Amino acid sequence: MKLALNKTLLRSSSLLKIPNRTKFLIFQETCEKELGGKGVFACQNIPKGAVVWAFDNVNCERLTELSVAVEDEEKLSTQLQKGFLNKRLDKFIVLNDGAQYTNHAKEANLRWGSDDETWVAARNIKDGEEITFDRSQFGLNSDCGWLKSLFAKLHPSVLEVE
Numbered sequence: 001m002k003l004a005l006n007k008t009l010l011r012s013s014s015l016l017k018i019p020n021r022t023k024f025l026i027f028q029e030t031c032e033k034e035l036g037g038k039g040v041f042a043c044q045n046i047p048k049g050a051v052v053w054a055f056d057n058v059n060c061e062r063l064t065e066l067s068v069a070v071e072d073e074e075k076l077s078t079q080l081q082k083g084f085l086n087k088r089l090d091k092f093i094v095l096n097d098g099a100q101y102t103n104h105a106k107e108a109n110l111r112w113g114s115d116d117e118t119w120v121a122a123r124n125i126k127d128g129e130e131i132t133f134d135r136s137q138f139g140l141n142s143d144c145g146w147l148k149s150l151f152a153k154l155h156p157s158v159l160e161v162e
Contacts, residue, residue: 055117085139105132
């Protein structure tokens with residue numbers, strides 16, 4: 001009987017989908033969206049004001065005017081596709097844990113936390129709801145001299161839509 005129980009547990013646990021908890025501080029999963037692309041979805045209810053995401057030195061990088069001068073151009077090209085520029089225009093945060101799939105919404109459910117390296121729930125977020133941020137809260141690459149020249153060279157289409 002014990003053997004049968006173990007087989008049953010193994011079989012049913014393989015059917016379970018385990019959500020991720022990386023530098024996101026909540027359970028979430030990255031999913032394909034019906035209209036294409038990916039999005040980040042909550043796998044739990046999240047109360048208003050809860051910290052949802054925070055910078056960490058393992059899964060994130062800070063790019064500054066000084067640091068990009070010594071980076072390999074191919075690496076920079078990849079990094080610039082998955083991050084954001086802060087409002088002060090002094091650092092670009094590279095996201096490597098799925099946060100780069102956080103989509104834009106005018107009425108987003110995330111906002112800045114205590115600094116530009118923390119995101120908190122702007123309202124209650126329900127299990128299964130897409131996690132979004134209003135990108136107008138980020139800096140524009142076209143307004144940042146040291147970053148604008150890199151985007152012009154490596155990703156000019158980004159500057160065209162800003």
